[in-house]
Amino acid sequence: MSVDVERGRMTSAEIVRQNREHTFFSWSVQGAIDPIAIDHAEGVWLFTPEGRRILDFNSQLMSVNIGHGDRRVIDAITEQATKLQFVQPAFATEVRGRLGAKLAEIMPGDLDKVFFTLGGAEAVENALKLARHYTGRYKVLARYRAYHGATMGAMTLTGDPRRWANEPGLVGVVRYPDTHRWGEKEPRPVEESLQGLEDVIRYEGPHTIAAIFLETIVGTNGILIPPDGYLQGVREICDRYGILMVADEVMAGFGRTGKWFAVENWGVVPDLMTMAKGLTSSYLPLGAVAMRHHIAEKFESMMFYGGLTYSSHPVSLAASLATIRVYEEDGLVERAARLGPVMRQHHEQLAARHPSVGTHRNIGLFGILDLVRRHEPYTPLTPFNGTSDEMKAVGRFLRENGLYTMISNNSIHTNPPLCISEAELATGFEIIDRALEIADRAVEG
Ligand SMILES: Cc1ncc(COP(=O)(O)O)c(C=O)c1O
Structure with a gap:
């Protein structure tokens, strides 16, 4: 069967199937991957072929700093x-x-x-x-x-x-x-x-x-x-x-x-x-x-x-x-400096509300939340170079609720494009807020 190389209207399922069948993915056990198909992107938003909107809270790999589709x-x-x-x-x-x-x-x-x-x-x-x-x-x-x-x-x-x-x-x-x-x-x-x-x-x-x-x-x-x-x-x-x-x-x-x-x-x-x-x-x-x-x-x-x-x-x-x-x-460098304290405030609010937030850090729009199982002694929610059921469940929740970000070990990264509005930033942290309820249930002591 010949392959149609023209751009067509494929469904997410078709795109993922063909990607998986004939292309190799980075840093993965090939049989365990479950990629999301993306059709186009605008500003801080990614869109699936079916039109589902996903907030890009990691600028892809901390790289699409000006936002998508400029x-x-x-x-x-x-x-x-x-x-x-x-x-x-x-x-x-x-x-x-x-x-x-x-x-x-x-x-x-x-x-x-x-x-x-x-x-x-x-x-x-x-x-x-x-x-x-x-x-x-x-x-x-x-x-x-x-x-x-x-x-x-x-x-x-x-x-x-x-x-x-x-x-x-x-x-x-x-x-x-x-x-x-x-x-x-x-x-x-x-x-x-x-x-x-x-x-x-x-x-x-x-x-x-x-x-x-x-x-x-x-x-x-x-x-x-x-x-x-x-x-x-x-x-x-x-x-x-x-x-x-x-x-x-x-x-x-x-x-x-x-x-x-x-x-x-x-x-x-x-x-x-x-x-x-x-x-x-x-x-x-x-x-x-x-x-x-x-x-x-x-x-x-x-x-x-x-x-x-x-x-x-x-x-x-x-x-x-x-x-x-x-x-x-667009003054994006200055914008990142100005939004740094806004991100810190979101981090602080989450830390105050959720016992699972062990610590948080950010400088400009380069940020992270570290999740813990215990505060004393300080015990991360995952082992080194590993994951845990709770961390996987947090990741699933974010994905199902329209937020893409990087999760590594016990951390949730917060690195949106520098063009993000304060309202969009709040939207992202509101989704993370709900996800953290899962992690809270794992906190001991
Ligand atoms: C600090 C740092 N150096 C180097 C690299 C490698 O860059 P590339 O993936 O473009 O080869 C990365 C990628 O994430 C990085 O974060």
């Missing part, structure tokens, strides 16, 4: 695709220069040059290469509670359990202590975390270490916001030992925290900074690694051994330029 970006993509679809990356294009200059303008400090990739993991891979080439050293330090992508190098840097099945990875990746221990409510004292990092540097030998990688704010491992002084301390240690500081802003960048980049919340300028996701608001695939001036300078006379057929793809770059214009025209 005509300004769609038109820019169309215009660029009409004019020039592709030239290989050795050519120069207007859109490439303009985006490079725009990024140099909005990035902190003297980060003023970028290498374009297709997504976050490749940005991390190339940061790793740049750091090794620049320093001539090969070791890199990374943390356990971290996700840096699913390519082999980025997977080795990733400390969370997604790494296990992909080991062994790169040689030379060494772990240093996290700011937050799993299952604890508060972060470690800053001095203790920094001392732990310095111990690792001493034992490994500073002259062998090219870079220290970190997510400025840890994303999928729990929106772990570093305590004040931590990032400044890492910066100081890097300077003292001549080690490059690499901030992974793939998730935390582009307005999510109420600043263009999360490092700005602590006045820190990393040597290399990775980005993706919000760079195009996911309208097209694009990532980048940015470098400070002195690093770029060294490559003026030194070969860079790295490249990608689709580096600097003109249509993705046009999507990015238009996306940045949307952040600016």
Whole structure:
């Protein structure tokens, strides 16, 4: 039977069946998946083929920061695709220069040059290469509670359990202590975390270490916001030992925290900074690694051994330029800053009403609720890297009641597009409010 490749009107059931039969899904036991079919999306809303509305409370993968269906970006993509679809990356294009200059303008400090990739993991891979080439050293330090992508190098840097099945990875990746221990409510004292990092540097030998990688704010491992002084301390240690500081802003960048980049919340300028996701608001695939001036300078006379057929793809770059214009025209970065306290108030109200809320965190519109079985001693509602019947029931409730978000371990993420209205934000938290009644029934003591 021939396959009809024309766009037709398929039902959700037909779409899911064909997707499942012939395509492979990420991070899944293929037989256990149950995807929702989406036909189109607008603002903070996803629509199924049957017209059911779902509130996107996670901006997909914390990435559709400007919201869905923005005509300004769609038109820019169309215009660029009409004019020039592709030239290989050795050519120069207007859109490439303009985006490079725009990024140099909005990035902190003297980060003023970028290498374009297709997504976050490749940005991390190339940061790793740049750091090794620049320093001539090969070791890199990374943390356990971290996700840096699913390519082999980025997977080795990733400390969370997604790494296990992909080991062994790169040689030379060494772990240093996290700011937050799993299952604890508060972060470690800053001095203790920094001392732990310095111990690792001493034992490994500073002259062998090219870079220290970190997510400025840890994303999928729990929106772990570093305590004040931590990032400044890492910066100081890097300077003292001549080690490059690499901030992974793939998730935390582009307005999510109420600043263009999360490092700005602590006045820190990393040597290399990775980005993706919000760079195009996911309208097209694009990532980048940015470098400070002195690093770029060294490559003026030194070969860079790295490249990608689709580096600097003109249509993705046009999507990015238009996306940045949307952040600016609509004041979305400022909007995230303004809505941060509104989200915190919702979190606080839920914590006051529901014994299952153990703690909550947010910075701008980057937020999370951690659910517990007990407050004393503090006991998460799930084991590490696991789930529980109650957590699954909470997830089912949200799905059946029209709210999409990320649930990982014992946490409910609250990361809507930055264009969300206060009324839409309240709608999302009202659905979560009802879901938490399920979790409350599991609370002991
Ligand atoms: C902090 C961070 N770095 C890197 C990545 C990998 O990005 P990509 O999936 O675009 O390769 C992600 C993806 O979630 C991320 O959150």
